[in-house]
Amino acid sequence: MGLMRLIGKRLLLIPISLFILVSLSFLLLELMPGNPAITIAGDFASDAEIEKIEESLGLNDPLGARYLSYLGSVVRGDLGRSFFSDQPVLGELRERLPATMELVFLSLIVAAIVGLFLGVLGAYYRGRKVDKATRGTVTLFQSIPDFLMALLLIFFLFYLWSVAPAPVGRLGFSGVSVEPITGFLLVDTLVAGDLNAFVLAGQHLLLPVLALGIVYAAYFGKTARSTMATALDSTQVEFARACGLSEWKVVYYAFLQARTPILTYGAILFGALIGGAAIIETIFSWPGAGSWALTAILSLDIPVIQGFILAAGFVTITVFLLLDVLILLLDPRVRL
Amino acid sequence: MSETKLLDVRGVVANYDSPRGVVKAVNAVSFSADRKEMVGIVGESGCGKSATIRALLGLIRPPGKVVEGEVLLDGQDLLKMTKKEIRQVRGDKIGFVAQNPFAALNPIYKIHKQFHNVIRAHEGRSSSRSTRKRAVDMLTAVGIPGPERILDGYAHELSGGMAQRVVIALALILDPELIVADEPTTALDVTIQRQILDLLRRKTVDEGRSLLLVTHDLGVVAQYCDRVVVMYAGKVVETGLVSEVFARPAHPYTLGLLQSVPRRGLKVRTLGGRVPSLIDYPPGCAFADRCVFAIDRCREDIPELRPAFPSGRGVREVRCHVNEQEVFADAAVDR
Ligand SMILES: Nc1ncnc2c1ncn2[C@@H]1O[C@H](COP(=O)(O)OP(=O)(O)OP(=O)(O)O)[C@@H](O)[C@H]1O
Numbered sequence: 001m002g003l004m005r006l007i008g009k010r011l012l013l014i015p016i017s018l019f020i021l022v023s024l025s026f027l028l029l030e031l032m033p034g035n036p037a038i039t040i041a042g043d044f045a046s047d048a049e050i051e052k053i054e055e056s057l058g059l060n061d062p063l064g065a066r067y068l069s070y071l072g073s074v075v076r077g078d079l080g081r082s083f084f085s086d087q088p089v090l091g092e093l094r095e096r097l098p099a100t101m102e103l104v105f106l107s108l109i110v111a112a113i114v115g116l117f118l119g120v121l122g123a124y125y126r127g128r129k130v131d132k133a134t135r136g137t138v139t140l141f142q143s144i145p146d147f148l149m150a151l152l153l154i155f156f157l158f159y160l161w162s163v164a165p166a167p168v169g170r171l172g173f174s175g176v177s178v179e180p181i182t183g184f185l186l187v188d189t190l191v192a193g194d195l196n197a198f199v200l201a202g203q204h205l206l207l208p209v210l211a212l213g214i215v216y217a218a219y220f221g222k223t224a225r226s227t228m229a230t231a232l233d234s235t236q237v238e239f240a241r242a243c244g245l246s247e248w249k250v251v252y253y254a255f256l257q258a259r260t261p262i263l264t265y266g267a268i269l270f271g272a273l274i275g276g277a278a279i280i281e282t283i284f285s286w287p288g289a290g291s292w293a294l295t296a297i298l299s300l301d302i303p304v305i306q307g308f309i310l311a312a313g314f315v316t317i318t319v320f321l322l323l324d325v326l327i328l329l330l331d332p333r334v335r336l
Numbered sequence: 337m338s339e340t341k342l343l344d345v346r347g348v349v350a351n352y353d354s355p356r357g358v359v360k361a362v363n364a365v366s367f368s369a370d371r372k373e374m375v376g377i378v379g380e381s382g383c384g385k386s387a388t389i390r391a392l393l394g395l396i397r398p399p400g401k402v403v404e405g406e407v408l409l410d411g412q413d414l415l416k417m418t419k420k421e422i423r424q425v426r427g428d429k430i431g432f433v434a435q436n437p438f439a440a441l442n443p444i445y446k447i448h449k450q451f452h453n454v455i456r457a458h459e460g461r462s463s464s465r466s467t468r469k470r471a472v473d474m475l476t477a478v479g480i481p482g483p484e485r486i487l488d489g490y491a492h493e494l495s496g497g498m499a500q501r502v503v504i505a506l507a508l509i510l511d512p513e514l515i516v517a518d519e520p521t522t523a524l525d526v527t528i529q530r531q532i533l534d535l536l537r538r539k540t541v542d543e544g545r546s547l548l549l550v551t552h553d554l555g556v557v558a559q560y561c562d563r564v565v566v567m568y569a570g571k572v573v574e575t576g577l578v579s580e581v582f583a584r585p586a587h588p589y590t591l592g593l594l595q596s597v598p599r600r601g602l603k604v605r606t607l608g609g610r611v612p613s614l615i616d617y618p619p620g621c622a623f624a625d626r627c628v629f630a631i632d633r634c635r636e637d638i639p640e641l642r643p644a645f646p647s648g649r650g651v652r653e654v655r656c657h658v659n660e661q662e663v664f665a666d667a668a669v670d671r
């Protein structure tokens with residue numbers, strides 16, 4: 001009962017958040033410097049040509065009118081077409097967003113496993129050699145930029161040791177094609193029963209996932225270390241020990257306390273990584289949403305930028321909703 | 337009665353490494369507790385009461401370390417045990433009752449699961465049904481009505497008194513010989529305090545256990561304990577039967593504690609000053625700066641524990657250079 005009401009409340013917030021999101025994405029681009037018409041036409045275009053393009057893009061209409069027409073089309077599911085490729089933004093998002101999400105999701109899992117391992121170990125052996133070693137590792141991971149990590153991984157795992165395939169997209173030049181259902185290749189290949197393609201997709205995910213996973217493991221490691229250190233110091237943990245529970249059980253009791261902030265951090269990272277994976281996507285020719293948006297920003301491709309902002313915002317809002325529900329489900333104290 | 341005491345703590349030293357130096361939290365502490373005996377440990381905040389309790393449960397964690405001493409339980413030295421052995425002792429031979437039950441109980445697990453985990457930690461695989469039956473019996477024994485319902489609920493659904501009863505039931509589920517309670521009633525209402533202490537007394541005296549009761553409350557010690565251990569700055573400064581110590585305090589610090597609560601037959605005097613830093617233990621008596629009886633020797637010589645009031649009942653010891661008669665004589669002037 002109480003749980004459903006709480007979830008209901010969170011759901012009600014979604015349309016409001018979305019409205020704010022749409023308005024922000026509109027305004028943000030209004031404030032952006034530069035004239036897309038000039039960008040499209042090129043530096044050597046005549047004034048008349050530019051004016052024509054401005055006219056066709058509706059750039060000369062008053063702000064209010066443009067806002068309303070933008071709002072209207074978003075509600076109808078029309079996110080416009082790219083200024084340059086003329087492709088519908090929505091269709092492109094459908095292909096690219098899952099590619100990014102698959103990458104980000106797996107990276108976060110790797111980051112969480114590696115980071116939790118380091119953080120919990122450090123918290124448990126606080127102030128001792130193990131702690132210094134794990135903290136050093138975390139600092140190292142954090143200080144390596146993700147693109148450098150990617151290049152290092154490519155150099156060793158692809159170039160030197162040939163463990164991983166060439167960094168070119170989700171399936172390389174294999175010519176394998178997969179019927180898109182969810183857009184997640186690991187899922188779609190399994191659904192199609194194509195084990196070859198599944199392995200191929202996995203191999204191509206390996207390096208970018210590792211690159212992002214290792215770099216972001218640092219963030220999980222830091223949060224895990226500090227929350228676990230607090231939890232391991234708590235009366236609850238001392239009481240569990242005083243009852244004679246094994247150290248594994250005791251650490252697990254501490255983890256039950258520490259998991260909420262760690263999960264929250266994971267959700268924040270998820271939102272941040274949807275755009276934050278852009279450089280990794282570019283390095284690995286990954287047909288994802290981040291690199292697509294990055295290109296759009298550089299060329300002032302407004303509909304694409306807006307579409308990306310909406311999509312990333314929508315995903316973030318959804319992830320936080322799921323997080324809220326998860327936290328409610330995990331903690332019996334909030335249920336009444 | 338028995339020749340060996342149930343618990344015999346001998347010369348335990350426990351230090352914490354801190355950035356400012358070594359904190360001597362437990363400084364050669366010795367005391368004992370017999371079966372059916374309730375021993376109170378009193379002293380101001382920060383004088384090492386909890387650290388002492390932790391030391392004997394093997395719960396001093398880095399940066400702390402027990403560096404010396406023996407903790408004999410039934411003649412077995414707990415400090416010499418392996419991690420695994422001491423873990424088996426905790427819960428099974430020593431039950432621990434924490435100060436704040438809501439902080440001690442697991443908020444995520446149902447109460448039954450917590451009993452189940454404790455039993456399983458000591459007895460290996462046990463069926464959920466058998467652990468449940470034992471938990472129901474134990475909850476009934478600590479005076480919880482409707483134990484079945486409690487077992488299927490969570491800690492936050494309980495009142496403070498009920499939660500502390502659950503903690504006591506968890507501490508007693510494996511029938512330990514010794515109960516250690518670190519300020520078990522400080523977090524509770526006054527009316528509940530008495531019920532919990534009565535319960536602890538029943539469980540100790542009627543069932544032949546032994547209880548260590550850490551408290552700030554001298555009234556509680558006077559009413560419930562048989563013997564008292566007074567700690568100051570990591571050391572035991574006075575021990576003896578409660579009736580003797582309260583009637584004739586031998587140590588100026590004990591006297592100060594007693595006088596800070598208005599009592600018949602004693603001057604009221606507030607205890608000025610603060611507990612000194614446990615990092616630089618002074619070359620003499622740690623109480624010297626606050627002591628109205630201090631003499632020159634107090635600042636040069638660390639006093640040793642020695643017998644006091646030899647004519648009184650029970651073993652009486654005090655750590656002070658000044659004769660106990662003098663201390664008591666001054667205290668009782670108002671009578
Ligand atoms: N983890 C730790 N690191 C450093 N010093 C510590 C640590 N735990 C305890 N101490 C120090 O040990 C000394 C004794 O602390 P302890 O908790 O035993 O006091 P206490 O008598 O139980 O006080 P209270 O009545 O407030 O519970 C204190 O000076 C405290 O600062």
Ligand code: SF4
Nearest residue numbers: 621624627634656657
């Ligand atoms: S030894 Fe001296 S300073 Fe310490 S308590 Fe006794 S009289 Fe006071």
Ligand SMILES: [Mg+2]
Nearest residue numbers: 385386387518
């Ligand atoms: Mg304490």
